[in-house]
Amino acid sequence: MTKQQFEKLKKWFFEYVAGFYGSDARYNDDIKLKEDHTKRMCVDTPIITEELGFSEEQANLALAISLLHDTGRFEQYRKYRTYNDVGTENHSLIALNVLAEQKVLDDLDSKEKNIIETAIRLHGEKDLPKNLQADVEPFAKLIRDIDKLDIYFVMLNRIDELRSDPIKCASIFGYPATDKCSEHVVKAVLEGRTISYSEFKSLNDILLGIIGWIHDINYTATLKEIKKRGLLEKLISYLPAIDAGNIREPIFLTLDEKIASKK
Numbered sequence: 001m002t003k004q005q006f007e008k009l010k011k012w013f014f015e016y017v018a019g020f021y022g023s024d025a026r027y028n029d030d031i032k033l034k035e036d037h038t039k040r041m042c043v044d045t046p047i048i049t050e051e052l053g054f055s056e057e058q059a060n061l062a063l064a065i066s067l068l069h070d071t072g073r074f075e076q077y078r079k080y081r082t083y084n085d086v087g088t089e090n091h092s093l094i095a096l097n098v099l100a101e102q103k104v105l106d107d108l109d110s111k112e113k114n115i116i117e118t119a120i121r122l123h124g125e126k127d128l129p130k131n132l133q134a135d136v137e138p139f140a141k142l143i144r145d146i147d148k149l150d151i152y153f154v155m156l157n158r159i160d161e162l163r164s165d166p167i168k169c170a171s172i173f174g175y176p177a178t179d180k181c182s183e184h185v186v187k188a189v190l191e192g193r194t195i196s197y198s199e200f201k202s203l204n205d206i207l208l209g210i211i212g213w214i215h216d217i218n219y220t221a222t223l224k225e226i227k228k229r230g231l232l233e234k235l236i237s238y239l240p241a242i243d244a245g246n247i248r249e250p251i252f253l254t255l256d257e258k259i260a261s262k263k
Contacts, residue, residue: 001057001064001112002060003056003060005060005064006060006063008107009064009067009104010067012102013038013067013068014035016074016102017031017035017074020077026171027077030168031077033154033172034073034074034077034083037070037150037151038066040150040153041146041150042063042066042067044066044146044149044150044225045062045142047221047225048142048222048225049062049063049142051220051224052142052219052221061112061115061116061139062139062142064116065120065139066143066146068099068104068116068120069119069120069143069147070095071094071098071120072089072090072091072094072095072096072098073091073094073095075094075098076089081171082173082174083174084172084173084175084197085124085197086198091124092121092122092123092124093121095120096120096121111135115135115136115139116139118132118133118136119139119140119142120143123140123143123144123147124147126195127194128141128144141219142218142219144218145219145222148210148213148217148222149222149226151210152210152226152229152231152232152235153231155206155207155235156231156234159203159207162203163177163203173200173203175202175203175206176203177202177203178203179202180202181202181204181205181208181239181240182199182200182202184199185199185200185201185209186243186247188209189208189211189212189247189251190246190247190250192212192215192254193212194213194215195208195212197209204240204243207235207238207239208243211232211235211236211247211251212251214226214232214255214258217258220258220259223258223259224259226255227255227259232255233248233252236251
């Protein structure tokens with residue numbers, strides 16, 4: 001993908017998102033949450049692609065995926081007033097429908113279009129399929145890494161607000177802002193199992209679940225950024241003391257082992 005092609009996609013995306021803002025401040029704030037998420041991912045993407053040695057064309061393609069991956073979130077929120085796929089619609093599929101209806105990717109060659117569409121479709125799945133096409137796999141893995149990297153940031157910057165505003169917490173996530181941690185979620189994190197959003201019962205379960213994502217990070221470059229930014233320790237500090245104590249050592253051991261094993 002050329003820089004010019006990416007800039008065309010970027011222009012379309014931000015014009016599309018601008019159409020979702022209205023007069024309601026709370027609604028606008030929640031739309032901006034996802035727009036800002038996309039902007040930060042477009043900053044983080046070159047950091048990781050440079051470390052991975054992507055060509056300029058590959059890096060532009062990765063940027064396009066980061067730009068478009070959450071396109072479906074805006075229509076999802078307009079329609080359902082939540083970002084929770086459980087009980088609404090899969091936001092990845094909404095994104096693909098929007099991109100198809102508006103012919104956003106029609107000027108790209110078929111290979112690049114397939115890579116973008118597949119990476120978007122799979123970015124929110126619990127696990128990636130084992131039989132991914134070789135040309136799709138690095139991009140499908142990368143978008144999942146960069147998405148997780150920024151969701152760590154989003155949670156850290158929003159958790160106090162979400163705990164003090166149960167209505168906002170419920171509207172964004174669909175879960176109550178309670179202090180309870182579900183035993184089955186703690187167990188899954190300790191066992192290194194990825195957790196489906198449908199298994200969460202509270203905001204603390206979401207915290208645990210995203211901390212457990214460390215088992216599912218694909219690239220050393222992403223792991224190093226997580227460690228450099230101190231994201232895991234900050235997230236763990238928001239958990240009840242007993243749960244934080246149970247997971248802190250295993251989580252940091254996993255982080256260091258994964259970095260060491262991928263050098």
